[in-house]
Amino acid sequence: MKAFAERVAVITGAAGGLGRALAFRLARERMRLVLADVDAEALERAAAELAAAGARAIAVRTDVSRGADVEALARRALDEHGAVHLVCNNAGVAPLGAVWESSEADWRWVLGVNLWGVIHGVRVFAPILLAQGGEGHIVNTASVAGLISPPGMGAYNASKHAVVALTETLHHDLAAIGARVRCSVVCPAFFPSGIADSERTRPAALAEAGRAKSPAQLALEADLRKAVSAGRVSADAIAQAVFEAVRDERFYVLTHARIKPAIERRMRDILDGRTPADPMRGPDATSQGDPA
Numbered sequence: 521m522k523a524f525a526e527r528v529a530v531i532t533g534a535a536g537g538l539g540r541a542l543a544f545r546l547a548r549e550r551m552r553l554v555l556a557d558v559d560a561e562a563l564e565r566a567a568a569e570l571a572a573a574g575a576r577a578i579a580v581r582t583d584v585s586r587g588a589d590v591e592a593l594a595r596r597a598l599d600e601h602g603a604v605h606l607v608c609n610n611a612g613v614a615p616l617g618a619v620w621e622s623s624e625a626d627w628r629w630v631l632g633v634n635l636w637g638v639i640h641g642v643r644v645f646a647p648i649l650l651a652q653g654g655e656g657h658i659v660n661t662a663s664v665a666g667l668i669s670p671p672g673m674g675a676y677n678a679s680k681h682a683v684v685a686l687t688e689t690l691h692h693d694l695a696a697i698g699a700r701v702r703c704s705v706v707c708p709a710f711f712p713s714g715i716a717d718s719e720r721t722r723p724a725a726l727a728e729a730g731r732a733k734s735p736a737q738l739a740l741e742a743d744l745r746k747a748v749s750a751g752r753v754s755a756d757a758i759a760q761a762v763f764e765a766v767r768d769e770r771f772y773v774l775t776h777a778r779i780k781p782a783i784e785r786r787m788r789d790i791l792d793g794r795t796p797a798d799p800m801r802g803p804d805a806t807s808q809g810d811p812a
């Protein structure tokens with residue numbers, strides 16, 4: 521996408537972390553913003569901060585795991601602005617635990633937000649962007665956990681690998697029809713945000729009253745909190761990389777160079793028929809537990 525000023529961007533998970541950083545970065549391009557998040561209070565706060573900084577932003581409370589909510593979000597964006605040019609499917613949550621420890625509710629929650637959120641975002645917005653006939657771009661936030669499979673986060677990894685696959689296929693499908701709509705997939709490693717506290721937005725229907733977390737799960741959560749807060753690449757820097765990828769029409773957005781050897785090792789393990797190495801314990805920077 522070459523033109524940004526006055527064009528319309530929809531961002532999910534916009535109340536905090538990377539979504540909020542994307543909103544501020546795109547506001548600098550004078551885009552009109554439609555901010556979506558399930559956390560209505562934090563979303564209103566973010567919208568007010570953006571407005572105070574001179575941005576034009578509306579807030580639409582949206583649970584991205586619900587198709588009807590994402591359809592209502594699109595209707596609101598079109599009612600307000602008449603078009604949508606850039607869609608950032610970014611909302612995400614990260615429950616942890618060994619694969620067998622993740623409950624059905626954990627799986628439904630993480631796949632609902634991380635995968636169905638992206639499915640709904642593409643299903644609802646791609647036809648709108650295509651019907652406009654002009655430039656458009658869809659950015660899906662995956663993770664480096666969509667390219668490697670760190671232990672203790674199987675449900676999250678499965679959701680993010682699926683987002684990478686979905687977005688690669690979206691790219692091919694758009695190219696096959698000669699569309700002017702492009703797409704990108706964002707694969708960061710740890711960066712400081714609210715992701716380690718994502719339980720705060722778990723819906724009551726998928727909460728498990730009385731189910732205590734195992735000591736191993738609590739240890740994983742403590743490790744995640746440490747790794748996220750120690751991340752050396754900021755949400756603002758990732759938002760800048762996303763903006764440049766949209767502007768330059770680049771597909772893969774890998775923001776953490778030091779994680780690349782772990783990605784390469786996984787690809788080599790597959791091609792050479794080896795048992796997978798633990799990506800957090802390799803002979804590179806990831807052995808420090810800090811893939812930033």
Ligand SMILES: NC(=O)c1ccc[n+]([C@@H]2O[C@H](COP(=O)([O-])OP(=O)(O)OC[C@H]3O[C@@H](n4cnc5c(N)ncnc54)[C@H](O)[C@@H]3O)[C@@H](O)[C@H]2O)c1
Pocket residue numbers: 532533534535536537538539556557558559562582583584585610611612613614633661662663664707708709710711712713714715716718721748751
């Ligand atoms: N922080 C990291 O280390 C890291 C690394 C790789 C990828 N990511 C990905 O980045 C994206 C943004 O996460 P973040 O790190 O900024 O975390 P964050 O918790 O700061 O932001 C995520 C936002 O998503 C919102 N959200 C949660 N469930 C929702 C739902 N059902 N509908 C709508 N919004 C919902 C939350 O309220 C929150 O505002 C996520 O997809 C995450 O998986 C994060």
